[in-house]
Amino acid sequence: MSSTIPIDSYRHQGLRKLLVRNIGQKGINDPHVLAALEKVPRHIFFDSSFVEYAYEDKPFPIGAGQTISQPFTVAFQTELLQIKKNDKVLEIGTGSGYQACILFEMGAKVFTIERQKTLFDKTSKFLPSVGYPSIKTFFGDGYKGLPAYAPFDKMIVTAAAPFIPEALLDQLKPGGILVIPVGANDIQIMTTMIKGNDNTFEKKEYGAFRFVPMLEHKAKEK
Numbered sequence: 001m002s003s004t005i006p007i008d009s010y011r012h013q014g015l016r017k018l019l020v021r022n023i024g025q026k027g028i029n030d031p032h033v034l035a036a037l038e039k040v041p042r043h044i045f046f047d048s049s050f051v052e053y054a055y056e057d058k059p060f061p062i063g064a065g066q067t068i069s070q071p072f073t074v075a076f077q078t079e080l081l082q083i084k085k086n087d088k089v090l091e092i093g094t095g096s097g098y099q100a101c102i103l104f105e106m107g108a109k110v111f112t113i114e115r116q117k118t119l120f121d122k123t124s125k126f127l128p129s130v131g132y133p134s135i136k137t138f139f140g141d142g143y144k145g146l147p148a149y150a151p152f153d154k155m156i157v158t159a160a161a162p163f164i165p166e167a168l169l170d171q172l173k174p175g176g177i178l179v180i181p182v183g184a185n186d187i188q189i190m191t192t193m194i195k196g197n198d199n200t201f202e203k204k205e206y207g208a209f210r211f212v213p214m215l216e217h218k219a220k221e222k
């Protein structure tokens, strides 16, 4: 991290340790995921007046009607991705950029798409300013994936998808994993699609989660 970033004090680090311990107790075992959560200072993704909420295991509004996901959810989705060093990963729903930084700290090459222009502008400037210049941010519609950079080893959708977009499955490498919360209403089922060598998919379902909706088309404003 560069020295221009907001201060990561001993107090923040202590609170983060406690949060990570709590998430471990909730069932996240992968030491690499826990180490990434311990490394990324979540409070810098919050407006300064809300910093005290950053180390609670809760989602939080980030403006434009969107939220930074709950730390447990970030950890859960990241664990399902089974990130290996240098994996090429596509994230749909950049939001604050926090999940993208976690993936980066796991050793991934991160590509992330956001459909809201205000959030895209804010986060694409913010990430390089806090020491994450290598995360590649795109303004676009995640339903289309990112064909110019495909195929990807892993993909993560951080908004509620009413269905699994075909374009994402197409842009996954054989052996690749898509993690996506599927469901149009209040509750989504965390789902993984693992691509076989012959373009078949193995689908697995995990528990219920709640995300803001994955919407079609780019949006200039909220």
Ligand code: SAH
Pocket (backbone or CB within 6 Å): 066, 067, 068, 069, 092, 093, 094, 095, 096, 097, 098, 099, 100, 113, 114, 115, 116, 119, 140, 141, 142, 143, 158, 159, 212, 213, 214, 215, 216, 217
């Ligand atoms: N990963 C984020 C959480 C984002 S909340 C973080 O760590 O902070 C979900 C985000 O998905 C919102 O910012 C929303 O605008 C975005 N989104 C919704 N539909 C989308 C789409 N079709 N393409 C790209 N982004 C989308």
